[in-house]
Amino acid sequence: MLGCAIADGYIQSVDEPVIKYIPELKDKEGMENLTIEHLLQMTSGVKFNESYINPFGDAATYYYGTNLRKAIYKRKLEAAPGTRFSYSSGDSQMLGLILSRALKDKTLTQYLEEKLWKPLGMEYDATWSLDLEDGLEKTFCCINARARDFAKIGRLYLNKGNWNGKQIVPKEWVEACTTADTTNGGVSYYKYQWWLQKDNNFMAEGILGQMIYVAPEKNMIMIRLGSAYGKTDWDTIFESLVQAY
Template sequence: MQRKNKRILTGTIAAVALGAAAIYFSGKTYVYRALYYNFAGIDDNRIFEERLIPAADPQPWPVGSNYNRKPLPGEFNYNLQELETAAFLVICHDSIRQEHYWNGYGPQSKTNSFSVAKSVVSMLVGVALKEGRIKSLDQPVSEFLPEFKNGGKEKITIRHLLAMSSGLDWDESYSNPLSMTTEAYYGQDLKALINRQEVETDPGKTFHYKSGNTQILAMVLEAAAGQKLADYAATRLWQPLGAEQTAEWSLDKENGTEKAYCCLYSNARDFARLGQLYLKNGIWKGDTIIDPAYVQESLTPTGLKDELTGAKGDFYGYHWWLIPNYKNFKAFYARGILGQYIIVIPEKEMVIVRLGEKRGQKKGMHLQDVYDLIDAGLGVCK
């Protein structure tokens, strides 16, 4: 028996060594990091290089007279804790009405927003349009990125990227350590990864959620603005909106490229400003940050069917998720894979932010916890 166990151990060590060697010689050394950390988390700014998004001239949120007066419904509170919620915040009529934190997080805690960052990139596209740095959403990407001038990529426009209809072959897999998404998260050369993509289908035909689309938009913005994405976000969004805390955007390597499709770190109060800006149609305290026409266009359903499920195209705009009708209200929201949300109900002048480590079950193109959060917010904002 002892000899047999020794053979098994020896075989296991040999298999691991061969696997490690195969990874090394394939050039996919990011897999080591992916396997070590196992799965992305909300505190991953501790393991990646970051570019700061400095705050300046903070504008603290007013606190409503009924702040935290209404207790959270028992089942809702239980669900928040089961989903390992870090923050839950409700803004009504421009002031904080509900605010709760768990598991050691607080008002100044920075956590990963994951794909909420995609909506921020869309907002920055709107800023660049207003400034004339982007002339039209129908501009070919190749006018900004020479690598897109052939191979069918020359047909791809900024609009195609915003609508998740580029037709590129990005592999949106979160469990496969060899996927493009895993390489984007743990690798160290985002631009090379982007340039490896090939055209799979004609652009503009169907919706297919792919993080690579957002990363390309960020590269377009960097070329159009002539500065790093985080720096552009700081001067065009973060500082004009009066953010109270410096935010962070993860990079692929030191002094590298922002992981634009994810990995913007901030707190619930400052994330709420982004929802409030869209609630106010791109206008912040009288200043037009984003042209209202772009805001409305980005919140209009693309009409594109989901390539994977065939769902009708009323659930997505330009990097914003849309709920056309829930209890007679319209809602739109930014969302991250672990249940990060900035939810806006315009008719109630309400913004909800939830940050945490798990999300609810899928319900069509949306998630059950999104509806639960809306219900809780409606209770607060009566």
């Protein structure tokens, strides 16, 4: 959605400062150096407790709370942006607020429907959890859809944003998402909200083991849905299936 928003002119580039869209953070020390790309790369340096078992952690506040904007305004830096990788649901949620404000006259859900759900001919309706009625989408999680439609997202990225001859997402954006960049705190296994795998494969991964695994060189997409990871090493399973294909 961010790639589409840049192509549509809602956002100029990933180098834009976060405080342009979230001015509520401008008085926080160091926030003037935080960019959209830092959030995409999980190199923001913004403090966030990612624990999924701590009822007082930030993840619990984001999931069960009813005011995500207020929670975002409380964020502070614990490291300089662009110096280290640290996976953070808070970064993804901040991206959601930025995109929501950039769109102005439409919600994230409406934009998702317009740019992806309808153009891809999704076979089922989906839901996206909000923090409260008519509130902000939980962009760190909580899109609920069927396996077949998740597979279409995988196919879209497999084909570098092209869907049956029409460029739905800019090719340059897809390539940026799936090409490692270890500068400025980045890591070889993560890029722009995707987990990078061996042999140019990549994966979208949910908290309970929901996965979209894409293997471009084998023209292969695998979907896994479930309520828990279990004891399975899913990375190894997917790699084995790719090699056996």
